[in-house]
Amino acid sequence: xxxxxxxxxxxxxxxxxxxxxxxxxFTERLFKSKKEKEEEKEEKEILETLRKxxxxxxxxxxxxxxxxxxxxxxxxxxxxxxxxxxRHSQRKLPPKCKDLCMFSIPCKIRKIGIEKSMCxxxxxxxxxxxxICESLNTGPLKEMDVMIQFVDCFVVYPEGVLEDVLVQVHxxxxxxxxxxxxxxxxxxxxxxxxxxGRPFLKIFKTKLDVDAGIFSMEFDNEVMxxxxxxxMQNSNDMHYVFLMDFxxxxx
Numbered sequence: 001x002x003x004x005x006x007x008x009x010x011x012x013x014x015x016x017x018x019x020x021x022x023x024x025x026f027t028e029r030l031f032k033s034k035k036e037k038e039e040e041k042e043e044k045e046i047l048e049t050l051r052k053x054x055x056x057x058x059x060x061x062x063x064x065x066x067x068x069x070x071x072x073x074x075x076x077x078x079x080x081x082x083x084x085x086x087r088h089s090q091r092k093l094p095p096k097c098k099d100l101c102m103f104s105i106p107c108k109i110r111k112i113g114i115e116k117s118m119c120x121x122x123x124x125x126x127x128x129x130x131x132i133c134e135s136l137n138t139g140p141l142k143e144m145d146v147m148i149q150f151v152d153c154f155v156v157y158p159e160g161v162l163e164d165v166l167v168q169v170h171x172x173x174x175x176x177x178x179x180x181x182x183x184x185x186x187x188x189x190x191x192x193x194x195x196x197g198r199p200f201l202k203i204f205k206t207k208l209d210v211d212a213g214i215f216s217m218e219f220d221n222e223v224m225x226x227x228x229x230x231x232m233q234n235s236n237d238m239h240y241v242f243l244m245d246f247x248x249x250x251x
Contacts (some may be wrong), residue, residue, distance in 0.1 A: 017155060103215060105196075105226055108168040108184065110136060114193045119206065119215075122151075123197030128178035130159055132193060136164060141180055148179065169204075172219045176200055 032040070104116040112135060125148070133141070141160025149155050159180040166173055176199060200206075205218040215226040 015047070026142075055134050061072075105169060105215070109165060112136065116124050116195050117194050119201060121198060121201065123195055126178045126198050126200055127194065127195040128162060128165075128196070130180055130182045133159075133162055133178070133180045136162075136165075138165075146179075167200075169217070170224055172204075172217075172222060172224065174203055174219060176203065182249055 090159060103119045107114050107117045110188055112132065141162055143160050144158070146158065146159055147155050162178045162180055164175045166175055203220055207216045213227060217224050
């Protein structure tokens, strides 16, 4: 005897369970951006303009000539690219120069003549060895809690600061400060006794024209020029890398 199946309860629309439907990710990609809308509008305007163009030759002849026009334009653009590449490849490279070594000038501090004083834009201070400082008999140095860092990240502490040193370059005399370091002197021909950094070059309005080979300085409306080529004649094949900066410690 067949059994009767229980009837499922009828649910109203309000009682029907809601089914969660996840939205696809990045729905904003389904809509056109402002730039795409502008491009589409521009394409429509171009197409509308082309529709108004009238050609005074038979349509069949125009269709036959289209491949020739396309090939001609393609060859024209290709030839232009080739000519541009050839023009760039035919440019001459600048001549390679030798190492000019360091830029140095002669100067005088009191009665001590210094044949080579190196001028270096990479140094933020002026440096003097302790041997020259002791020969000047200037008395005690001003103490400063600073560290001097070299190009190889080696750090040294200066002996002190020698202030208001009168340095004479030919007929010009000016006052600068020197940081005194305890260093060993080198007997090589390229050894510079003192280092003149950016403070000195700023006071002296130094201008360096490497192409013309002129090293000019100006002070009190007086201009002096040094020949770089002449200064390099006595240099040897030894090479140096110079850089110096000082650091104020926080503690």
